[in-house]
Amino acid sequence: MYSAVYSTDDVETRHGDEYWRGVMQEKFRTSFQRASTDQPYRAVMACHSFEGFTMARMRADGQRSRRTSRQISADDQAYFMVSVVMNGHGQLEQGDRVATLQPRSVTYWNTSRPATWHFNGAHDALLLRISHERAALYSSTRTLLEHTARAGSRDGALDVAADFFLRLSSGSATDPAGTSLLARQGAGLLASTIGLVAGADQQSSVASDDLLRQQVLSHLRRHMGDPSMTPDSVARAVNISRRSLYRLFEAGEGGETSVMGTLRRLRVERAKQLLVSHPHRTVRDVGAFCGFNDGQFQRAFKDLVSMSPAEYRATYTVLPSPGV
Numbered sequence: 001m002y003s004a005v006y007s008t009d010d011v012e013t014r015h016g017d018e019y020w021r022g023v024m025q026e027k028f029r030t031s032f033q034r035a036s037t038d039q040p041y042r043a044v045m046a047c048h049s050f051e052g053f054t055m056a057r058m059r060a061d062g063q064r065s066r067r068t069s070r071q072i073s074a075d076d077q078a079y080f081m082v083s084v085v086m087n088g089h090g091q092l093e094q095g096d097r098v099a100t101l102q103p104r105s106v107t108y109w110n111t112s113r114p115a116t117w118h119f120n121g122a123h124d125a126l127l128l129r130i131s132h133e134r135a136a137l138y139s140s141t142r143t144l145l146e147h148t149a150r151a152g153s154r155d156g157a158l159d160v161a162a163d164f165f166l167r168l169s170s171g172s173a174t175d176p177a178g179t180s181l182l183a184r185q186g187a188g189l190l191a192s193t194i195g196l197v198a199g200a201d202q203q204s205s206v207a208s209d210d211l212l213r214q215q216v217l218s219h220l221r222r223h224m225g226d227p228s229m230t231p232d233s234v235a236r237a238v239n240i241s242r243r244s245l246y247r248l249f250e251a252g253e254g255g256e257t258s259v260m261g262t263l264r265r266l267r268v269e270r271a272k273q274l275l276v277s278h279p280h281r282t283v284r285d286v287g288a289f290c291g292f293n294d295g296q297f298q299r300a301f302k303d304l305v306s307m308s309p310a311e312y313r314a315t316y317t318v319l320p321s322p323g324v
Helices: 013-028 069-073 141-146 157-174 176-199 204-223 231-237 242-248 259-277 283-289 294-305 309-316
Strands: 002-007 031-034 043-050 053-060 063-067 079-087 090-094 097-101 105-110 115-119 123-131 150-153
Touching: 013 031, 013 043, 013 063, 043 157, 043 176, 053 157, 053 176, 079 157, 079 176, 090 105, 097 105, 097 150, 105 115, 105 141, 105 157, 105 176, 123 157, 123 176, 141 176, 150 176, 157 176, 204 231, 204 242, 204 259, 231 242, 231 259, 242 259, 259 283, 259 294, 259 309, 283 294, 283 309, 294 309
Parallel strands: none
Antiparallel strands: 002 043, 031 063, 043 053, 053 123, 063 115, 079 105, 079 123, 090 097, 090 115, 105 150
């Protein structure tokens, strides 16, 4: 877990606007414009980065943030953003859709398209981010892309999910070790949260596709250790045609991946967990357990994680001190 706090109180008052403009550009690749100029601008944001997703609790004066085509082209990855509003009123605009930002609302949007979000006055919101590729491991991102810029109310399951992330944000300061443990479930829950917000507009055919995709993902997770798995064997296992399987995982906006690409990512995610939780297990054994041969494992891991399995283990494994 990585944490950092950014606050206009850390700079001279006259530099507050410039400082916050830099923070918004660095963290969200968005422009910044204050809503009022009659007093010094004040804002604070606590950021936490976990495996598969990030979150930021922002308390700030009114502001207008815009993500342009130029900023999108400079980004190397596309994300879904989720906003959980505690206080304040504003709007999110993306394409021809406008979502209301208000207390107890949960809203999501797609960073691969231009968008504008603004609050008229002081606000308190939790912002969460997950890449399209990571979300694709849990849900059909094609479905989520179709229903972007939607708002839901914190009722039922959405309230449970929002409360989890709010408590995770608070716990990051008081119990970082326990929070990191709970956060391992966060990426999947965040993808499901986006699906719940999008669900209000889903048609039955879209929901049926999403159910089929979940069945395929479940099969991939259960049998990822089988190195002989192929698209044909997966299609037979879930009783659909190979053509239907390809359609469920066809490449879409934001780089949604193929079925075998998804399997590779699932295998690497499992390997990352085993490399850290079983530090004395050999790298080759971990790769074989996850369905790779040694050469495949090294290449796939480095492609997706940008470091070798051994480097990842050395970076993230904490061994007990002698005598403990």
